[in-house]
Amino acid sequence: MPASTAAALPSWSGALARAIERNTSTPAARYLQLATVRPDGRPTVRSVVFRGLRPGVLHPGSPDPALAIVTDGRTAKVAHLAAHPHAEAAWYFPDTREQFRLGGRVTAVGAMCGEPALAAAREEVWAGLSPGVREWHVCPEPGSVRNRGDRGGEEAGAGPAAEVMGGKGRGGSRPAGSAAPTSTATSTQPHSHFTLLLLDIEAVDHVDLGADTRRVWERQVGGKWIVREVWP
């Protein structure tokens, strides 16, 4: 990889950072939609919460940022990504009327990850989560059948989906049989279900309606980025 490529962040990351900065007043601007492919070849998509850009975590020596998302390792998307690691995220910023589409491969970093740099990234992201978000890892398996008799309370926003869309993750409505959430909430050690997803961004499509522009970036085999301007 040429030194000039490794020395600077790709220009799309500056545009994305500006969009994030300019949309902080809208909480929903932290949500993006991550598309994956099911084992049967059909597409699927769900809302996830942005958990930061981490330069160089997947390519030591390169500044290319990976997009971080957190999830429960028992969710369907983790199984889908194990079979088909390609994903694309659509991220719409309502205040500035911009859309970014970010495509690439996802690396799932779970409790069994033996790569020190990735395991460290997982611990760092865990350390930055609120106690409420940490608690949802002790919830029943997402997507499993729910028996209303299991329900121990009436509080809302407890499960992994609550994290995905900004819930408080209070855990109070979970079955009494679940592990007590308190230790998980305060532990510096990530819960065994906690999984960090790192999207290795290989292609970016940025539409800016205010400027009436659309730019498409692609990472070449050697790591160099090319950009072209296309019609929106």
Add this chain to the structure above:
Amino acid sequence: MPASTAAALPSWSGALARAIERNTSTPAARYLQLATVRPDGRPTVRSVVFRGLRPGVLHPGSPDPALAIVTDGRTAKVAHLAAHPHAEAAWYFPDTREQFRLGGRVTAVGAMCGEPALAAAREEVWAGLSPGVREWHVCPEPGSVRNRGDRGGEEAGAGPAAEVMGGKGRGGSRPAGSAAPTSTATSTQPHSHFTLLLLDIEAVDHVDLGADTRRVWERQVGGKWIVREVWP
């Protein structure tokens, strides 16, 4: 199909209608993210504008509503859908903290459609579009390389992407060589590029964070819907 199934809208459509109604104060709540599969098997996703639910249009005699989206027939998603008709939409409602995931097959209804009911639906949806949205069908091919020298003006929000994300579609920044937009804007005849996408919804996943519930519906072969409650 049993008469009892055909007689009533599926219960998910009532939940979706309520979410739409309760989120009208947020313009971005009209946008959803549509995931498709590329010819190489990778997933892709982009924001689109909700254009209504049309009961029975794909299954005469059934009340099952199809989700309507409009697009330019030259966009990549129309080519993708021709090869892989399965799609899934993620629709997040920020005011009520709900997410719907709507999966199924897409029927693309373009100018050459010979099915009278579908061609009529295409004309009806065209008739309901604003002149600004109609104009974007005379724009250069979306995604084609843009030469800045082509640009005839400085107005923003002209292209198909503007429609997708709520732009005005004024058309003023398009090349002078484009067809005059005025006739398209006022024509009762849909532009040849105008394509109606109808998502035949076969599966629905509804997370309601306020109620801490998640329900999953699936349409059976005979047309009957089954619903189960699962953990968020």
